[in-house]
Amino acid sequence: MHRFLRSGQVAEAAGVNVQTLRYYERRGLLAEPERSNGGHRLYGEDAVTALRVIKAAQRLGFTLEEVADLLVAGRHRHGRPVAGLQERAAAKLAEVDAKIADLTTIRTALAAAVEAGCDDLSVCAASACCPIPFTDLAEENRHAGPCC
Numbered sequence: 001m002h003r004f005l006r007s008g009q010v011a012e013a014a015g016v017n018v019q020t021l022r023y024y025e026r027r028g029l030l031a032e033p034e035r036s037n038g039g040h041r042l043y044g045e046d047a048v049t050a051l052r053v054i055k056a057a058q059r060l061g062f063t064l065e066e067v068a069d070l071l072v073a074g075r076h077r078h079g080r081p082v083a084g085l086q087e088r089a090a091a092k093l094a095e096v097d098a099k100i101a102d103l104t105t106i107r108t109a110l111a112a113a114v115e116a117g118c119d120d121l122s123v124c125a126a127s128a129c130c131p132i133p134f135t136d137l138a139e140e141n142r143h144a145g146p147c148c
Contacts, residue, residue, distance in 0.1 A: 004034070004042035014051035021051065029054055029068055061092055 011018045024030045030050055033041040050071075057067045066088070073085065112131030118124040124132060 003045060005045065005047070007041050007043070010043045010047050010051065013048045014055070016051055016055065024051070024054060024064075027064060027068065029064065029071060061096055066092075 005013070007018050007021055011021045014021075021030070025032065030043075030047060033043045033047070036042050053071075054064075054067050057070065058064070062070070070085065070088065109132050113124065116124075116129065116131050118130070118132070124130045
């Protein structure tokens with residue numbers, strides 16, 4: 001015998017709110033639940049697992065559209081590996097690596113600005129020793145004065 005859960009129970013067990021649960025249902029990420037005689041949504045325990053998978057995939061950087069594609073592919077695999085899953089994960093990994101590289105560049109520039117004592121963005125941008133990358137944009141406005 002299957003145990004059925006109401007919307008609030010599923011949402012609480014998965015760590016989401018009821019509106020999120022219904023949104024995922026509308027988007028096709030969750031199957032339409034059964035209904036009680038009174039019209040209440042009744043979910044199987046697998047709905048909690050599905051919600052946890054969706055949230056975990058989002059934390060890994062996948063968009064809801066990408067999650068939907070992965071779920072559809074998983075439903076149609078019939079015990080065989082899903083073609084493209086490795087490629088999708090590798091592509092997401094490349095995106096993450098690119099973001100890390102961008103954030104590292106930003107962090108380096110900000111740390112240099114803090115170390116240089118930059119206190120005024122306009123003054124710093126006009127300075128020859130400004131560590132922030134937009135200095136090339138202010139090239140014609142540079143002067144050889146003290147740094148920041």
